Amino acid sequence: MAVIMNKKFLVRSFGCQMNKLDSSLVVNSFTQSGFELTEDIGATDVVLVNTCSVRNHAEERVLSMLGHLKHIKKTNPHLIVAVFGCMAQRRKEDLLNHPVVNIVCGPLQIPQLVNLVNNAIENTKKQKAVSENIRHKPLPKSLASLDDFEQDYDSVEEHLPAQAFVRVMHGCDNFCSYCVVPYVRGPEVSRPPEKIITQIKKLVDTGVKQVTLLGQTVNSYQHENMSFADLLYEVSKIDGLEWIKFVTCYPRDFDERIFKAMIDLPKICRYLHIPAQSGSDRILKAMNRGYTAEQYLEIIYKAKDIVPDIAVAGDFIVGFPSETDEDFQKTVELVQKAKYKNSFVFKYSPRPGTRANEKLADDVPNEVKKQRNIDLLAVQEKISAEINQAFVGRTLKVMVDGVSKKGHLDIAHKKEHTQLIGRSAGDYIVVFDGLANLAGQFIDVNITRASALTLFGKI
Ligand code: SAM
Ligand code: SF4
Numbered sequence: 249m250a251v252i253m254n255k256k257f258l259v260r261s262f263g264c265q266m267n268k269l270d271s272s273l274v275v276n277s278f279t280q281s282g283f284e285l286t287e288d289i290g291a292t293d294v295v296l297v298n299t300c301s302v303r304n305h306a307e308e309r310v311l312s313m314l315g316h317l318k319h320i321k322k323t324n325p326h327l328i329v330a331v332f333g334c335m336a337q338r339r340k341e342d343l344l345n346h347p348v349v350n351i352v353c354g355p356l357q358i359p360q361l362v363n364l365v366n367n368a369i370e371n372t373k374k375q376k377a378v379s380e381n382i383r384h385k386p387l388p389k390s391l392a393s394l395d396d397f398e399q400d401y402d403s404v405e406e407h408l409p410a411q412a413f414v415r416v417m418h419g420c421d422n423f424c425s426y427c428v429v430p431y432v433r434g435p436e437v438s439r440p441p442e443k444i445i446t447q448i449k450k451l452v453d454t455g456v457k458q459v460t461l462l463g464q465t466v467n468s469y470q471h472e473n474m475s476f477a478d479l480l481y482e483v484s485k486i487d488g489l490e491w492i493k494f495v496t497c498y499p500r501d502f503d504e505r506i507f508k509a510m511i512d513l514p515k516i517c518r519y520l521h522i523p524a525q526s527g528s529d530r531i532l533k534a535m536n537r538g539y540t541a542e543q544y545l546e547i548i549y550k551a552k553d554i555v556p557d558i559a560v561a562g563d564f565i566v567g568f569p570s571e572t573d574e575d576f577q578k579t580v581e582l583v584q585k586a587k588y589k590n591s592f593v594f595k596y597s598p599r600p601g602t603r604a605n606e607k608l609a610d611d612v613p614n615e616v617k618k619q620r621n622i623d624l625l626a627v628q629e630k631i632s633a634e635i636n637q638a639f640v641g642r643t644l645k646v647m648v649d650g651v652s653k654k655g656h657l658d659i660a661h662k663k664e665h666t667q668l669i670g671r672s673a674g675d676y677i678v679v680f681d682g683l684a685n686l687a688g689q690f691i692d693v694n695i696t697r698a699s700a701l702t703l704f705g706k707i
Pocket of ligand 2: 424464
């Protein structure tokens with residue numbers, strides 16, 4: 249395959265942390281194959297769109313972007329548009345038939361993306377690489393290719409110096425009734441621990457101090473005899489690595505040794521993102537989550553018992569089919585009992601191909617979904633404000649992300665200082681004045697003030 253030199257490419261990414269990681273692997277694979285990254289849409293030869301299918305809104309945003317690209321293609325008819333990720337896998341030909349789209353590439357085929365783009369440049373034919381039977385376990389050859397891709401192109405996050413994300417597993421087998429992920433990212437497969445360790449060592453050699461281990465349900469990681477807790481002990485042995493975070497956990501068959509690892513191993517951050525989705529047992533059953541609200545809370549109480557300063561975050565879906573005010577009230581109660589540091593709240597979005605969409609009417613009016621979303625966030629905000637207030641007067645070790653965006657400009661600026669933003673081990677957002685070159689370093693911050701979203705401090 250001839251390498252096409254000096255072609256410019258631009259990437260737009262929608263969706264979760266997993267997608268951000270995929271985008272950064274893709275960027276590195278393109279730059280190392282002779283392409284040049286640009287932010288100028290008017291000057292680019294290739295547009296790569298990394299897509300999300302979790303909620304309808306995410307797909308609508310991609311379609312609107314494709315509509316915009318139609319105009320750009322009028323002035324640049326040679327522009328190559330590649331759509332990759334979850335929506336590409338879900339909509340396959342449907343997307344390939346879109347007038348601006350040249351390439352459709354599923355999440356398990358991203359190692360092929362450079363070749364697909366080179367082919368499209370050379371012969372102008374539309375290119376497609378998706379899994380035809382996404383629920384079939386990927387062949388060892390394609391798993392090995394994904395592993396190599398991960399190893400070769402993972403790097404320190406461009407916008408987060410000294411930090412990197414490392415996938416420990418692909419896919420999901422849980423089939424929550426509302427969720428599209430098992431149908432677009434395929435079966436759950438845990439990556440071999442030796443590959444994960446080698447990858448992290450390589451990242452640490454390039455200056456990474458904090459890794460976040462990624463998976464849809466990291467606590468169900470299992471490779472031969474190695475469980476997720478075992479993996480934490482192994483990763484913790486890597487010299488030079490200072491902080492280890494992981495997302496997301498699934499609240500079923502939770503291995504307590506994960507909490508013990510947080511106590512035994514100083515590198516494991518005491519942060520647990522463990523979505524509940526609802527506090528109503530009836531809704532949890534309809535969601536096929538496999539636990540009751542009480543069983544969920546037992547995990548949270550156990551976590552707080554073993555790791556008293558653990559920070560817990562949750563996800564909720566409001567307006568799931570047939571959710572009544574009483575069901576919603578139970579969710580409010582669960583949020584109050586769990587005392588999350590923060591919660592992510594989503595309005596139910598019916599997804600084609602999922603059981604909830606096929607079997608249950610989307611019968612909660614949008615206005616009610618919206619109101620429950622606002623109400624639940626208000627309950628959470630009060631709890632977050634109380635939790636955050638307790639940090640005032642304390643000193644927190646923070647990994648500095650970099651200069652904060654405008655939204656956080658809350659402290660009076662001084663000319664010689666920029667306002668920095670970072671996160672603590674518990675994943676609390678901390679904002680303080682300091683020099684921009686502190687990005688990527690650990691620093692102690694004295695917390696002087698707190699809002700529900702942010703801790704403010706001084707160094
Ligand atoms: N695997 C993780 C888990 O089980 O929590 C996260 C998967 S999903 C990408 C992230 C969040 O999106 C979920 O926790 C859920 O709250 C939300 N979500 C998933 N499907 C949804 C849907 N159909 N409508 C609204 N929110 C949804
Ligand atoms: Fe979706 Fe459930 Fe799997 Fe999370 S655990 S990715 S919500 S099916």
